[in-house]
Amino acid sequence: MTSVAQGSGTLEAIQRPRSVFQRNLNLVRELSITQFKLKYTGSALGYVWSLVKPLMLFGIMYLVFSVLLKAGVGDKNFPVQLLIAIVAWTFFTEATATAMNAVAGNGDLIRKAYFPRWILVVASTTSALLTFAINTILVLVVTYALGDLDITLRSLLVPLYYLELIVLVLGLSMLLSSLFVFFRDLGHIWEIVSLVLFYGSAVVFPYAIIRTHSIRLAELAGLNPVAQIIQDLRYSLVVSSQLNQSMATYIGALVVIPIILSVAVFVVGFLVFNKLTPKFAESL
């Protein structure tokens, strides 16, 4: 035909990277960046909202539990503990809630393209993790600058607690996203479970308060990984007090149970997800 048409008439193909890991990593990155971007485009304040929301929650919870109910009386550092806990909790609840739709909400991709399906869950978690990382860094820097943090040797464990949280969230995300495809009630059930976990994990009041009422109840609550992670984060970052001790101090050797539970949830989530993966395309 004409020379104009021929000038742009061919497009040579590119060789894909040899490493499948590199391709998968790239896809995780693109999908999570997209999700992160889409969450904040269109709104005037954009990313700021993801900081405003936990801060609002902090403000309300501080007013209700600290000021009105005097939950943190006896520990002048309780507000910092509350802030750290709320940021971690926000990550937990938002990551699991969005993961619920990671498979079911991507029917088009699943029915029309081939790639390992776990990428969708990892991308969803990574996107929530991005917000969490920025919030955590901001909160830690500001509170440290204000002299509210107590950085000691035990603070070295902080990255491990965050890692435990991520492992737990990933495991739950795989479990929830794959089951949700076949069982849509899970969305509502998980909302209720989240509410129970929110209070059961002593996010907005000192864990020790449960102990003053019932040691048995406190032990039960302490077995849940979210409570253990949040309490141990508080203990590792903020000056210890009567109301702020490590979970091991509270429940003794039983503390291995929540840690094992986090790993177990991950393993079960992984197995269930893999088992259900071949059925996704047909069921969506």
Place this chain on the structure above:
Amino acid sequence: MSSVVEVSHLRKRFRLPLDKSTTLKYRVTHWRSSSRYRDLIALRDVSFDIPAGQFLGIAGPNGCGKSTLLKILCRIYEADSGYARVNGEFSAFLELGVGFNPELTARENIFLGGAVLGLTRAQLRDKIDEVFAFAELEDFAEQKLKNFSSGMQVRLAFSVAILAQTDLLVMDEVLAVGDASFQEKCFDTFSRYKREGKTIVLVSHDLGSLEEYCDRVLLLNHGEIIADGPAAEVTAAYHRMVAEHAVAAERDLPARLERGDPAQWGSRAVEFASVSLLDGNGQSSRRFETGGSMTLDMQLLVHRDVGDFVCGMAIRRADGLLLAGTNTFLDHVTVSSHSPGGMVTVRYTIDSLPLLAGGYLVQVSVHDASGLEIYDHADPAASFHINNMGGHVGMLEMQGRWQVGQHDDVPSSGAVRQTAG
């Protein structure tokens, strides 16, 4: 030569639940009826190999299992038994623009769509100007996809889809997209692939393009391969199958039942010796263009002194729907013969074919002037195909005109646009 694709005894069954049972309430209240479903067998024992460098077409009516086969090949569905193995890298275009997001810009969508294909951001960054040039979208790189026309979206999607270098390319009916000039570009790309000896699987309803590009075509029906061979042979078999189907549907007519062969019957006082379709140059053809000329050429062998008789023709869609028909009596044309053993030539010419893309069947008949005695009737006597060129949709070329007038002087309202056909 090694096989790029090996498919062996592939079976796939879908269980379609008769009731929606994905909620807890349903499970609890209907726990006893948990096994209420209907089995749909999509593939029953399908086996074939594709040697390297072959351009394979897969044809078949809707629901024949071709999409299921493609999805198993692309590892989207899992087979119940048997296997489908692809030796090497493959790219699947089951649909254009998979992974695209309307809220993102064209550039961002290239990174996203490319990532789904397995390409990294760094690789795509080097290539991005070429992609925009190929898609003819250089000025729209930072525009959000949702503001693109569907033609622009298709151009971008196709350009991304062909970016990954692969040993096997799997395509599902992507040919019938885009405007005419871009379609030509797509066809150029396929021709280039064919020259480069790529292994390609193409699923299409468009028998014309299957015939043009494929070395070999598989015909699927009810989940089984019923024909496998050179494109021309298999498309002919497909036409036959469709025709038999249409005839079978009409068999209820008691009048038809009394006669022997339902496809061709009559007293044979006058018989069709040959029926062919000619293009504008008088050459026999089975491919025509919308708006082009087509002549139905019928050679009649006369066995009896029949006097005046009537010759008729009709065009059906591939699925049997009657589109148009006429005969010499209705059009006041006289045909007659008094010499047994003689030949009569009857031609019907359509100067501007009003049909759009698709496969069509031609039915012909000759009968006496009263219509009581059928001499010969053949359905279908010929078939032809029209390629999608202009982008118009549907079956008929309307041959209409658009008119646009602007009336800036209309009081109280600004510009009024009017369209009239």
